[in-house]
Amino acid sequence: MTTPDFSIITCTLNSDQWIKQSIRSVLRQNSVSIEYIFVDGGSTDGTLKKIQSITSPYKLLHRPAAGISDAMNAGIAEATGKIIACLHSDDFFLHANVLATVAERFNTTGCEWLFGRTSNLINGKLRPENFKAPIYTRQALLKGNFIPHPATFVTRELLQKSGGFNTELRYAMDYDLWLRLSMLSTPAQLNFPLTAFREHQGSLSTANRMAALREDLQVRLKYAPQDPLARMLHLARFHFRKFRQLVQTNQKYAKPA
Numbered sequence: 385m386t387t388p389d390f391s392i393i394t395c396t397l398n399s400d401q402w403i404k405q406s407i408r409s410v411l412r413q414n415s416v417s418i419e420y421i422f423v424d425g426g427s428t429d430g431t432l433k434k435i436q437s438i439t440s441p442y443k444l445l446h447r448p449a450a451g452i453s454d455a456m457n458a459g460i461a462e463a464t465g466k467i468i469a470c471l472h473s474d475d476f477f478l479h480a481n482v483l484a485t486v487a488e489r490f491n492t493t494g495c496e497w498l499f500g501r502t503s504n505l506i507n508g509k510l511r512p513e514n515f516k517a518p519i520y521t522r523q524a525l526l527k528g529n530f531i532p533h534p535a536t537f538v539t540r541e542l543l544q545k546s547g548g549f550n551t552e553l554r555y556a557m558d559y560d561l562w563l564r565l566s567m568l569s570t571p572a573q574l575n576f577p578l579t580a581f582r583e584h585q586g587s588l589s590t591a592n593r594m595a596a597l598r599e600d601l602q603v604r605l606k607y608a609p610q611d612p613l614a615r616m617l618h619l620a621r622f623h624f625r626k627f628r629q630l631v632q633t634n635q636k637y638a639k640p641a
Contacts (some may be wrong), residue, residue: 388419390483391465391540395455396435397425399473402582403434409476411440415484419465423447423455431473453549453557460540460548467537474582475534478503482578486537493572497538497565499531500574502581510580520573522566526608529559529600531571534579536562542569555596556603563607 392410396403410420422435426448435444443462447455456470467490471477489498501517503510517530525531536558538546546564549557565571 386417388465389416389467389487390537391419391421391459391463391468393421393423393456393459393463393468393470394473395423395425395452395459395470396427396431396473398427398429398431400427400430400434402474403431406471406473406476407434407438409478409482410471411438412480413477413483414480416487418483419443419463421445421459421462423459425449425455451551451554453551453553456557457548457551460543463540465540468540468543469537471534471579475502476580476582478577478580485574486578489572489574490537490539495572496542496569497536498572498574499537500535500578501576502532502535502579503577505580505582512577517573517575520571522563525562525566526604528604529556529562531558531562532579532581533558534581535574535577538565553599553603555592556599559600560603560606563603 394403394406394410399406410418420438420440420442422442423445424432424435424447426446432444435442445458445462447458450458459470460468467486477483486498486500489495499520501513503512504514505511515530518524542565546561546568548561550560551557553560
């Protein structure tokens, strides 16, 4: 059997409202072979019907009530592709050449993992990120997670070596994984958007911003140098980000006067 270029893992749970656009963005990818894996947590809406309407080959795993990290790990365990990406059911690739672009960069750089940027889809409109990502270094990553989950691609071998996602974490499982990957290999960095991240009030990261920030700090302190000054700096950044997040959330979802 020929090894697919990519394994795309999409975790679902009552994703009927968004999943059609996500599926379409995967199926239209050019010039690469794809293994498409869905991990469903027990959907009771039209999610499974939309998945089952796909005419291309796919795999559907059922993982009810086990959590998103467990679901992604189940997909990774099933994956046979050279490169793995976890594309959530409310996110989507921005154009038909995203995976071809990623494959070309893996080939030319010899990297074991790679990340690009995302555009934010808010109230039906694509918007650019509101910050400029720093040039990757492990030290920069320890200051804050600037690697977007939907635009990150990892070789299957490196992902398996890292141990996958930490199932004890609810929000910062991606940041925890990036920091472990950074101890094994240096990623390639693309400074343009590959995927759209859909922000809405029902999304896990949007609905639980403060809890996510606290868990993010917990992960950062786990991997950061343990001297008192470094700890104080991380705590100061946390309080600044908490205030900034409150302001940004109010601005994004404020209704026009």
